[in-house]
Amino acid sequence: MADKIDWQEAMSVGNPLIDDQHRQLINIYNWLVELEQESVSAVDQLFVQLLNYASEHFACEEECFHHADHPLFDAHKQEHDDFLDKVLHLQQEWESSKTLILHEVKSFLREWLLEHICISDKNLFDRMEE
Ligand SMILES: [Fe+2]
Secondary structure, eight states: OOOOOOOOGGGOOSOHHHHHHHHHHHHHHHHHHHSOTTOHHHHHHHHHHHHHHHHHHHHHHHHHHHHHTOTTHHHHHHHHHHHHHHHHHHHHHHHHHTTTTHHHHHHHHHHHHHHIIIIIIHHHHHHHTO
16 A cells, blocks of 8 residues: 655745645645545545646646746646646546556555655756745
8 A cells, every 4th residue: 555645844845835735735645545445436536636736736836937937847847747647547547447546546646746846846946046
């Protein structure tokens, strides 16, 4: 079973609004980890919640970066778009198989959130302050 993620100060990008949104994304992931396999409707809802929340959050982050006119903006936006594509794809697979892919969903989310927040986002926010 995938482990839950504990928010740590080291994950902060230095922007309180974005940090709050990251904590919320991590909460959604943690709720998914806590769910029993058979909670089909709860997983259905979490997919919807994750897609809605991630889209809102990415739009907010992209707004920050866009104003800063940063050279890494396009690549970063691509990471966000790829994430949404992947989650949509996983949601479709979930719709057809229900239990089979939950493990894959959890490990993908865990890896992506940790890497994206701790490396990509931090990197970009650090450079914006330079
Ligand atoms: Fe990001």
